[in-house]
Amino acid sequence: MAIVRAFNGIRPVEDLASKIAALPYDVMSSEEAREMVEGDPYSFLHVDKAEIDLDPSIDIHDNRVYEKARENLDKKIFDKELIQDEKPCLYIYRQIMNGRSQTGLVFCASIDDYINNKIKKHEFTRADKEKDRINHVDYCDANTGPIFLTYKEDNVASEVIMDWTKKKPVYDFISADGIGHVVWVIDNEIIVSEIAELFKDVKNFYIADGHHRSASAVKVGLKKRAANPNYTGDEEFNYFLAVAFPDNDLMVMDYNRVVKDLNGLSKVELMKKLEEKFIVTESSTQVKPSKRHTFGMFVEDKWYLLEIKEGIYNQNDPIESLDVAILQNNILTPILGIEDVRTSDRIDFIGGIRGLSELERRVHKDMKIAFSMYPTEISDIMSVADIGEVMPPKSTWFEPKLRSGLFVHKLS
Structure with missing residues (x-):
């Protein structure tokens, strides 16, 4: 049984979504990021790679970088570039590349599902990369980029999701690299509950991309549990931001x-x-x-x-x-x-x-x-994860890349 939890998402105001949405922090160097945001105050890279707003001599793992990330995120919220939904919602995120689309559900996944291997992994993680994202999540008190999950398409949840996409989206834009991005907000409590219930039939989620981000999010959650020994399990720090696509929607590149x-x-x-x-x-x-x-x-x-x-x-x-x-x-x-x-x-x-x-x-x-x-196939990833093993390094390359900044999940 996979847990799908709605959350009060923090997201861009409609006319800034295309300007704020940014490629993930780990697909570019700091130098490349500086060039990409030159003259651009809106890009979410100011949060996810905050070193671009500091002197280049400062180490990217310096605490000042994480403090700057928190400052930039707080400013975007204060300036109302980002707004928070008033009630827990689920979100639909569709990407379109070269005429092919993938449609996923954005939600909060359970750190216990990760710990209990209901969210299956296929890669080892590195301690230095984990530490970087642990600090980033901890300082920002937020998950700023979704973990890319997949699942075996064998339930009717997708039918409910696809039916909702007949409504008008809140965002619909094409990024500079030609990728289309469309987002819907599911704010109907009955539909939210129905989707969460239907996903209980999904035995497992599989991490497609984002092993370091997910491991880091879980460790921050455990850290906050230790600091709050009377936690109930309902607190936001018990969950992390994710988007799950059915396996038959995804394309793995060479x-x-x-x-x-x-x-x-x-x-x-x-x-x-x-x-x-x-x-x-x-x-x-x-x-x-x-x-x-x-x-x-x-x-x-x-x-x-x-x-x-x-x-x-x-x-x-x-x-x-x-x-x-x-x-x-x-x-x-x-x-x-x-x-x-x-x-x-x-x-x-x-x-x-x-x-x-x-x-x-x-x-x-x-x-x-x-x-x-x-290209490695999705079925390969699932088969290896199902036996508790890991893929050889650099086995998969997913396109298109999920954008950061469209959804933020606060931990408290």
Whole structure:
């Protein structure tokens, strides 16, 4: 049973929604964020990456950054750029990209569902990244960006949600990157209760993106519980901001790899080693894999198609049979000598939204070899999470990215 809780959302006034909505804090550097908001006082990056309003010499984890985030959030509320709904609501958030749409429910998820693994994870988190968001949530006393969840589409809640989208939305705009954003407010108490009840039939939510944000939100909630030993469980700090999309709405893009060198090998030696486990075919065009267990490779200005031979990996193992694992276990580690992709400075990762030409550009600029991947599927993520395991690093790239600033959940 998954808990879906309505909340008094803090959100932009209608005419400022398109100006306030911003990409997530973790898809850009501080430098890039400074450039993006130059001359723009409205962007929510002033809250989510508040270092952009301080001297660049200040460390991004300095307490002054979190104090500035709180100050900027409070100012947006004081200036009535952001307003708070008077009663608990649910929200519908639709994104449209290249004619394809995904429609999700915005609500508050339970930290107990996270702790009890009713909200399933598929990634490890890093302590330093957790600490950053813990401080941000704690100082702001708010969840400022939703956790991206998914669920198996096997209930009728979506019918009720889609029926509500026949009404006029509160926001409907296209962001600078061409993505459409549409939001509806569900303020009818009967419909809110009906949706919450229907979601009790959903056995689990799965984190699609936002593992660090969710872990941090939960730890802030636990911290506040410790500070309030007589808590009832109904306080807002027992919940965190989330948006859940049905699995059949989502698209996972390829997450490609570039490597700085050939680990001391010549191209001839590289090819010889590859041919032990792969069928290697030269291509006259860019190789974008069209099926699982095939890879594109760009090296010395030539593209190749790599097809894994039979019997090389365990087809029945949900992790070993992932393309990212096949690449790691048969090329990156044994041939190119990259043991840990999380820590190695010889490898970089490029989201499929950038296209294959970006792989060529990086190889010409600062890398030696690139691999294009077939996208991981939502069912893969769920299968791995269901057995309590984690995906290999950098397995998924979701598009479009959820915008921050459209919904804020205060913890007290």
